[in-house]
Amino acid sequence: MVKQLPKRSEVPTEETWNLKDLFATEEDYTSALESLQKEVTAFEKKYQGTIKTAEQVVAVLKDYEAIYLQLIPLGTYTNLASSVDQTDDEAQMRDSQFGSISAKIGSQLSFVTSELLDLSEEVLQQAMEQSEEYSHYLKELIREKQYRLHPEVEKALAAYSSAFDAPYGLYNTTKMVDMNFEDFTVDGKAYPLSYVSFEGDWESEPDTKKRRAAFDAFSSKLREYQHTTAKTFDSHLQIEKITSDLRGYDSVIDYLLFNQEVDQSMYHRQIDLITEELAPHMRKYAKLLQDVYGLEKITFADLKAPLDASYEPKITVEESKKYINDALAIMGPDYLDMVKRSYDERWTDFAQNKGKATGAFCASPYGTHPYILISWTGSMEDVFVLAHELGHAGHFYNAHKKQNAFNSRPSTYFVEAPSTMNEMLVANHLLSNSEDLKFKRWVISSIISRTYYHNFVTHLLEAAYQRKVYEKIDAGGSVNASILNELKRSVLEDFWGDTVEINEGAELTWMRQPHYYMGLYPYTYSAGLTISTEVAKRVLDEGQPAVDDWIKVLQAGGTKTPAELAQMAGVDITTEEPLRNTIAYIGSLIDQLVELTEQINAEAQLTNS
Template sequence: MSKRLTRSEVSLEQTWDLHELFDSNEAWEKEFAQIEDDIQEVVQYQGRLGEGSSILVACLNAYEKLQMRMVRVSTYGYLRASEDGTNQLYQANLSQVSAIVARVNAAASFIQSELLQLPEGTIKGFLEKEEELDTYRSYLLELQDQMPYQLSQETETVLASLGEVLESPFMIYSRSKSSDMEFDPILNENGEELPVSLSLYETRYEQSSDTDERRLAYASYAKTLNQYKNTFAATYATEVKKQVVMSRLRNYDSVEHMLLQPQQVTKEMYENILDIIQTELAPHMRRYIDLKKRVLGLDKMLLCDLKAPIDPEYNPEVTFEEAATHVLEALEVMGPEYMDAMRTAIEDRWVDYADTVGKRSGAFCSSPYGVHPYILMTWSGKMRSTFTLAHELGHAGHFVFANRYQRIHNTRPSKYFIEAPSTLNEMLLSQSLLAKTKDVRARRSVLVQVLGTYYHNFVTHLLEAEMQRRVYRHAEAGKPITASVLCELKGNVLGDFWGDSVEIDEGARLTWIRQPHYYMGLYPYTYAAGLTASTAVAQTIQKEGQPAAERWLEVLKAGGTKEPLELMKMAGIDMSSPEPIRQAVAYVGSLVDELEASFKSEGQ
């Protein structure tokens, strides 16, 4: 493997085109400065929101325009820093973004405070009187739900002005992880030196069929994580303490209660996902891992072996172009309007997939209002990346429609729903690929990828969510959070799920450092919630075809105008019941059954 390339050394086709956001850094700086001057367009309404519905409409419209501009400015800064965290200009720009977001939030904090202090029935009266306020109905009604937890206007303003400071744990984590961490290279069987990076470990080495290479990379990865564990523990502890303090200041029952409230999710819905999947999925996943250990002839199963290909001789290379073709063919059932967005995303450089120095690890889709989505990922050349592409295109498709049919304040649904559109695309891809072949090994390859999706959402992220639950309860009990505590908690979470099937070594205990999701509130469990819903929707589309797909498009177009339970009910799924969760887990069991049968047919 050659050395990692810089941004300037890869072809433009492998990178995203940010010109629709800003033509240049100079244009970005000009707009940034102008926003500073235009904050007054919103502040002029401070102290006046109770004067009448027309004043409230004018204020909210002014704030909406400012938000649309802020989204473009902040997205540009974030995407530039994500593509190259070593670039000092991009780091400085991102710091500026954090600062201006905090200033805008502080300046506009009076809106929420004043509205919550209006006499009971005032907002309802405004809604009845002013037709133009109807677009803000969901926001205004949700705001009333927050009334019991609202602090004084002065306190809310102070907290908003400290936004940059309060978000600093994630900034420190992201910057250190992307630009400061260095990993020892490893040697292959020919004595050639191979580089190791966060992106390479996650997209190449974890999925390597070479056990020595995979475990050497894991050792390099764990060694560097260990060197940073105390710094990252202090950073994460600060984030957790912030959440504990904020929940108590606002008189929530717990941190979980505070973080679930804006998601419009009950504690029961949250705990159903965590408890049912962990309890009922573990036996299926242990069967899968025991099968992998036996087939591969491994002496033991380490965490780094979990993603190793179970049929290493059948692991064909896949180019980005080939993957795009597979994905587009799978999504044809969604109809022409959806497909137009998908083809445009591929052809017009919405996707940044090059592996370059300083690039953020993992994958994400950013969807700035008024432009179009942008996808970041690192291409591995394997089928797993095909599923990642389908996943991120699912996010992109979601917000193409939400942004097209809703105003900015109505585009984003609850986090509980957010992973359903992305994982649905993965399910449709798997259905398409399986329908094309009866070849045992080809089907097995697809089954492994689908199980990879469930592993990602039902295991990796769900166990992150379980880790969060334990960390928050640990902190709320007044116990200290240190590197050794976090390693112990992570080891226990992994051990409880995997039992004797996986050896939980020190490298595994360090993996709490790996994911940024711990800094994003109760986000990890929503991956499992979304995949539970998309499993059911995909099966419905497989049975009904176009009618079910059309219902799903209406769900996407609704954006954030409905609560997550309502959105899922539009698609025919009742997530207030544990039944869809159990059905999704049972489906995973059926995948393992077919995989086991495929090896028995070959006498293995």
């Protein structure tokens, strides 16, 4: 039974993360912010107009990094505090205030990049030779040079950064504060509904009447806010289009791919190949669900239903430790120590409460430990989600040890590989520990419905839809709710064909995803999982040598391109082979589910006869 969500003040402290590791008191935060503002002003006065030689380049970068290191915990603190309770006016105002101050700081510091890029490449090369620590940063700066604008324009754009981020803030406020869901009714009985309870419980409810009723009620509320949400999204898109044009990119897609360090061929291949070749496998999975549930027709609202609800164990946070530790033990003692600390030191916010951001994420501020947000419902899916976020934590835990603050973050194309790698390790561990048919089916169905459905279907179809949106924006157009609904429905219908009925409300799923405000992010989930599927096979086949390679990849942080990082792990993502291998693997898992279901049904018939 899903209960009404408590207020943030009502949840147990042990279920929340400990932000005191960032700032022990509010006074400490305020003092640090005031100190930073003074240092930025002094930095600007000391260095502006003085950067001429290689020695001066190294000196300014050293002090620039010191300021950056002070900025990180401040932004993390305000963002995390607001993400767990969007109804907390004080936290929201603090976050908004920091955004404005951060924009001013960014404007004050914009001269650094502009003056560095005004130098000759000869001077920059000399600085790279003098300082290995900053050589990668300077190399990336040179790559960006052709798209930089006049220093005064860059300063103005930096000053507007918090205003440019406003659509994302408005999206979250609409979603988490203004939307209040009424109870829905099935057979005369009322059930509570919220964003968190729908995505954490009702969407995968085994009772078809309740699942479909919850979907209809949830969609009905989304529909009330579709025009505001569409206008918010269009504002974000127009900002991206203007910025892309100003900087001289050929398209918004090129602009958004630049920092990912991949070209359009890798982007389009990921979407096109999966849409075309994975669809037949997923339609077979949908048909299996339809048969198991005895449905006359399967709808979009049924696709997250568990294959065997009777075999789904409820798992507490405490019980999750054994699953996580056993599955990730192969990563070594240092990695497991990080996992242990995450529990012991309250790195994770497990609570369910009103106003908390949906989904899950891991923030990894340089200079302190990672923070994980999740809303624990007690399902096995939560174990996979936690393992996923610990994958992000383990990535930056390792990268921060070996790289400076400028070099620690890799391209977003690669960033989901370490997270999905952990999901694969959990799945492989569970599969290797039982020969029971029903348990094997449950594990494989968890891999399909959680890991691959989430990353290769949900996020991939978001990417296909997102590409259609940017094609319109690049052609000089804009979008509204009707256009977005039409685009989303067409993507779903193309993928699922006649197998799944795309029922009313499915077209509104574009409203649920915050990733659209983070550039071309959705497709990177399938890209990361393609890499991690191949690496997980290596780990199974080769053991420690593959793990050692993977740890080196994590430690490399952002010092290499996605293709180079994957190559270090033994995967060549410049070809179609890894992606085709992964799609074939998904197909083989679905075939196993069909075979196991037939075997289980046959045994049940023998037992009953």
